[in-house]
Amino acid sequence: MVMQSLYIKSVTWEAPHILSYELRPLESVELPPFTAGAHIDLVLPNGLTRSYSLVNSQNERHRYVVSVQKDRASRGGSQWIHENLRSGDVVTVDGPRNHFALDETAEKTIFIAAGIGITPIMSMIDRMKVLKRDWELIYCARTREGAAFRESLEKEPRARFNFDGEPGGRLIDIAALVRDAPSNAHLYCCGPTPVLAAFQEATEGLPQERVHLEYFAAQEPPATEGGFTVMLAKSGRKLTVLPGKTILETLRESGFDVPYSCGQGVCGTCDTTVLEGVPDHRDLILTTKERASNNRMMICCSGSKTDSLVLDL
Structure with a gap:
């Protein structure tokens, strides 16, 4: 994915508690293309990363537009955006990604x-x-x-x-x-x-x-049963996931800077290749067929059905 800094050209009121943010590049360059249904991640100064759908035309390469609803049960993302981001501010953006793609061949x-x-x-x-x-x-x-x-x-x-x-x-x-x-x-x-x-x-x-x-939110809690090991194929490290911890938390606490956003398995930012083992899938991204293949998982919320997993990290 492409991480970049964009400035907020305008903030538009859409409805009570819903604001749209128009993001543009700092220089006269084209933004990475996206397809209808895609989202970007806003990497916020308060340490949180949140995913928001792009509402503008995929033909536009000069801007991204996202709409943010201030959630009553905000965990610090949407509330912080509404209360702090203003026109002229610069934000870090990761993406775009698309897990809700449009089938353009449908009659x-x-x-x-x-x-x-x-x-x-x-x-x-x-x-x-x-x-x-x-x-x-x-x-x-x-x-x-x-x-x-x-x-x-x-x-x-x-x-x-x-x-x-x-x-x-x-x-x-x-x-x-x-x-x-x-x-x-x-x-x-x-x-x-x-x-x-x-x-x-x-x-x-x-x-x-x-x-x-x-989905915008998880249907079930993340897998925190622990009691299994994770082998990281690229680094050669072997980590134990303890009860009460997710794989993502274990990796980050061990010094691995792995990308993540929602923490609920709904955005796909932490999509990771599985080389060995059977994941306990808790995400809302993968299809039934993709889950059955067991070659990908969302490490923010999914666990393991086997004693160990080998990840392509």
Whole structure:
């Protein structure tokens, strides 16, 4: 990945507790390309690294735009960004990466976005329009005032809204949406965990290649049972992962500067090649097939089902 310093050209209010940050290079150079659905990591001065989806067009090489929702349960990332980052500030950016890629060959694409889950969908919609492909959006939010990008999306005839917190509103029936979708449609969903859980349940019987989703938070706690060893193939070091520790914590406490961001297995920053052993996968990045191959793991949250693992580190 490419680590670089970008300056904040502007900060835009999108909705209550949601701000967009336009990032540009310090010199007149093109930024690394990205594809719709990608994210970047903001490496913050307070020592935290946080991942945010790129909302602008993938055709733009002069800027990155991310939207950040101030989380009520913030662990210091979104709250720090909202309270400290201003126009003119310089931030360190890692990426971009894409674990929520758009299948541009689909005959029909249906996007289901809930709350801040609209962010990766914005770049996907732009791409669909460029390619002149068939798409539709169902955007769910508590209220219309709380829906980021609502004004621009209201101009899209293929977008419809569901505000369940308003008088007469009710929760979207995801099962019905999936059931009524054409058999050739690819389905994308991003939003809070309950929405994604309902989407997963509704799409359980569909071909895996037609189902796409992205989590913002973990579904289960990281593996901290410990009691196994990790052999680092490149350095020759052998480390013991003690109970109460993750592999990532063990590596960092032993002096290894390995990249990480979310700490929950949802961003893919710590994706590591496994040479030997069977991981205890706890991430939300790898597909069922990728997990079964056991040649990759997210070391921030996943553990080991075998007495030892050999990692390509």
